[in-house]
Every structure is written in structure tokens, then in C-alpha cells.
Amino acid sequence: MTSISSASPGLSQNDPKNRLFGPLPDVSAEAGYVEEHPKRVGFFTDTSVCIGCKACEVACKEWNTLPMDDADGKRDAIGMSGMSYDNTGMLGANSWRHVAFIEQTRVVDLPMPAVGLPGAKNRPDVPQLGAPDTGDVDTTAKAQASVLNAEALAEFDPQTGQTGADKQIRWLMSSDVCKHCTHAGCLDVCPTGALFRTEFGTVVVQQDICNGCGYCVPSCPYGVIDQRKDDGRVFKCTMCYDRLTDGLQPACATACPTQSIQFGDLDELQARADARLATLQEQGVETARLYGRDEDDGVGGAGAFFLLLDEPEVYGLPPDPVVTTRDLPAMWKAAATGAAMMVGVALSAVLGSRRR
Template sequence: MTTREHSLYGPLADPAANAGHLDHPPRVGFFTDTSVCIGCKACEVACKEWNNVPEDGLNLLGMSFDNTGMLGADSWRHVAFIEQERPLGRQDAGLGELPTGPSVTEAAAETVAEALRGTQRAGGDLGTAPVDLGFPSFDLPGRTPGEHERTEFRWLMSSDVCKHCTHAGCLDVCPTGALFRTEFGTVVVQADICNGCGYCVSGCPYGVIDRRHGDGRAWKCTMCYDRLRGGLDPACAHACPTQSIQFGPLDELRERAAQRLDQLHAAGVPEARLYGADPGNGVGGDGTFFLLLDEPEVYGLPPDPVVPTRDLISTWKHVGLAASGLLAAAVLAFAGRGGR
């Protein structure tokens, strides 16, 4: 079995090594704790600024504050805003004691604690205390006669990004070698080699990668590969004020995520769950994973992502057997006619 076949279909605990990086640093990734995301979009701005990603999402009509709408060639980071008719609950539990990682400054604990204090409104948690809108709130959830306020809602905010899959469908189907696996285990597009065929777009189980309008080439998050090579953190993680986006060695992030999940469950938030952290999922585990407060579909994430090339070898084996059977049948038919 070749290295490429092994990376496609065999166990792959070390994608960088299987891509030929024999002496490489630990695999790195993102852990996004959506329970502390405040929807500031600092990650979107930092990503665009550092990577020269064109502006988009300037039309706010019909999409609330979710102006980018979805990931794409011009949106390598997308902050989702989902409003639900339910109180915030205890998702802020243990925030002050949340472990910090390599991308966090010494002042992170105070920054997070300050962000937590900022969620207090009129003596209650965000979403559970009256909020004066300044205008009549006709038929808004939580409204009672004579009040212009909302009392029973919460925002689910999450900064989505490329998952840098262990089994990367985009990488598998690229015919030009424009996509490659880095020494950090991430997946990067080389725009100067991309021919715009679009195979990678259909090969991504998350719908992340996209072709740029007017350009035709594929673009997506590189996890700031140039910054990683210079010993720096990705721009989005560096800019996140609440450490919702945490960057570091993937094994350490998984341990940290498990601790945070235990904190939330102990605080009475049973709906909290990890998404993408399981190495046994349909893409062999993600280099970017999330702590969610609802079902993945609520955030626009597939519940059971599967790399499209998963069954490629077995499919070709069946095609080969079928072709061999047809060939044998044809030979027998011609041999029978010759005998007559």
C-alpha cells in the first residue's frame, strides 16, 4: 500500500508523517469553545487583514448580524449568530478558571473574567434579564403587555473555519497538487498551482472550500501557515478576546476541551458536546473541533461528515471484478461461436 493509499484509507494518527514529513513538530489545530464566543468578529477581521482576503458580507439585510452567511473563498472565518427562545443558563460556569493555552497572553484570565462581567445586564445573565430596546417590541419572544423587553432568548455564536481533516477529501481529489499537507498536519491550497477545476469543492464534506468569483481558483483557511513557520499563532486565535478560539498542539487541546465539557456538565448544561474531536469520525478526526451548546445542525454543521473518497479503493476493486467478469463472459461467448 502506498503512502497516499494509507493516508486515504488506513489508520492515520500522524497525517504529517504520512505526507512525508519525517521530522516535524506536533500536529496543531483549533479548539473553539462556542460557549464563550461573544460574536465580536475579531477573528474574521484578523483573518482578512493578515491573509489579504477580499471584503464580503456588507449586506446586513435579512441575515441579522450574520452578514458573511457561510464559509467561502472570501470568508475563511464565519461567525454564526443563532437566536433561540430560551435563557442562557449556566454556560458561563467556570469561565474564570478555564485553562489557557499557547495562544493566550498572561492577561487572558482577567480578559475572560472581564468579558464575563460584561454579560451582566440589570443584575442578570445575558438573555435572562430585561433589555430595553428603546422601541415597541411587537410580538417579540418573552414580551408581556406593557413591556418593551425580551427575557427568554440566547445567542449561540460560533466562529466556523476549515476543519483541516485527518482524511482530507479536498486533498485526495486535487489533480494538480495545489493542495498539500504541511509539517503541522494542516491542509493548504497553493493558489499559483490551482487550475480551478473545482474537484476539491465537491470533495469537502463540510462545504468549506470554494472558488473565488472572477478568479476561479480555490481558497480556504491555511491556519496562517506563514505565521506558523515563523513561530507565531494564527491571526484569528491571536485576536480572539475571550479565548473562544484556542490554538495549540492538538492533543493538548483535546484534553483542555474534555475538562471544559466536564465543567459545563457539572454546572447543569447537559446539552454541551464536543464536535470533531473524535478520531473515529468519518474524516478520521478534525484539526479544528468545537464545543457546541446544541445539535451540530443548528450551527450548520453536518452531524456525520464522511470524506467522499472513503470507499474509493473498494469501489475500484468492485469495478475491476465486474470488468473481469464481463471480459471472461465475452471470451467464452466468442470461443463458443468459434467452436460452432
């Protein structure tokens, strides 16, 4: 059975006239920058080298003067989310960068010392738990010694509580951000022009024009855009548009100590990501994959894409995002056809009544 993705002709109808879906060679020119303009820029986030330091979160908040949030979204308050080290929880109007912490574990068999029944330690007439019923009074001591010997201690990992080949706990960390999609549904539905495409190919919100209608919030397939509760206006990552116009890199990429967040020309980042993926796969990391790299996906490719070490759902990302305005041309066509049919039926009824 052939699976149908969001980019399949069965869903998109592969209509070359549909400018709301499919690859676009030059998003800036499509937005009206007909004269010479900079190359499209973007983010490549390599999660395999993210250490979860949150330097990107801090730099983003500091540069953009974003207020603090507690777990309930209350501004200018510090709270705990209760989600491990993840205190921001998700992207929002006041958190344009979010470092996710994902702890992956599985049940493993570990060597455990025999402990015996309460009050029955070293009693030969009572079987010792976890030890063979040999009647040997030294069974418990021998079992403990087998675990606490020098070799076991050398292999024991105090962070995971596991030994040797049983070390199956790992942390996955990733700095999430607005994807600056090739086809941005938020931009398509904005009635005031508050959302616009820059000459760098990024998508930016103009807060002084936003009227707080909220149409863009459900139009984002990634759930990135969020409204502030006090005035209803939306806020999201601008890829530091003010810094780009001055020839500087975004604050988050500048602050990242491991180059997990890389900024540059999008085509160069894509080539770099392809090479990095090939290297990891050669090293046996079979679960490594690129997310948002494919220009044939449901949003025409993202301006901020990722190298993941597991399924997108593990990181809280949709597996097959589709721009919400993709089917608007077909919907308008169907509506026009339906309206024409209704007019035809009405005319037929009127003409038929006159003949009588």
C-alpha cells in the first residue's frame, strides 16, 4: 500500500498554478522584492550537539526584551513547569526559543543484591530473596559482593543507575523556533498586513499593525504563533530582523556554544545538513533524519530546519505539517461552481414559471 503524504499529487493535485503550495525558488521575489535582494537565510539546528544550556533562550529574551513567564503564562514571574529542566514548556508570545528536554528510558535487567526478609538476614532456615535457596549463610554477602566489586563499579553509571551494555537512558535536547515557512499560512490569512515577508525570506510580525484578530494562530501547522493575554497581539521569532539589516547574526545563533544553532544562507545550510546527516548515518546513528529540509513537504520547505535523532513526534513536532491555506484555490473554485449551479437552478425555475 502506497502511503500518501501532504506533498502527494493525490492531495495537492500538483497544480502548478497554486502559489500557496509546493516549492518556490525565490520566496522574496514572490513577495514582491523584484530588484536584487539578499539570499534567503535560515537556521539549521543540529540537535545531536545541543547540550541544553539554554543560552539561546536567554539571548533571545535579552535582545528582544521579552518578559518572563511562569508556568501559567503570567508575565514577569518566574515559575516551575514541573517538566524536568524544561521551564518554558513550549514556544509562545514571550518565548521565541524553546529548549526541549526529552528523557528516553526503557526497562532493563540490572544485577541486584539479595536483601532477604525482614528479621531473617543470614538465617539458614529462611530463603533469601533474590538468591538461590542453598542454605548458605553467606549467600547475601556474596551476592552483594558480586555487585559491588571493582569491575562493576568501573562500569556503573551513577546518572543512569545502569551498567555496561544496559545503559539505555539518553537525553534528547532541541532548541525549537518558528520555521519561517516557504508557504506561511499565518502570512496568507493576516487581514492587516501585520505579518510580512522580509527581503531575507523570513516572516516577521509588525506589532504596531497587529489588531489581535488571532486568525494567524490556528493557521500555523506547528502551533508557533501565540497571543499575549493582556492585549491579544501575536508575537513570534523575527530571526532578529533588526540585526540582519545591520549585518549581524541572530542573537541565539551567536550565543550557542556548540554551534547546534547555525545561521547562514539557506542553500549552504542545507548542503551542510546533508553532509552532517551522512556522517551520522555512517557512524551507525540510523535514527538520524532531517526535518523541514525537503522543499516538497507540506509547507514547501522551512527556513528553520532540524537534524533530529528520533521521530518528530518525540520532539513535539508534527510528522507531516501542511500549510493550512493549501486548498484555498480549490475551495474557491468549488464555491464558485456551487454558486453558478444555484444561479442556474434559480434561472431555470424562473423561466419555467413564466412559460406556464
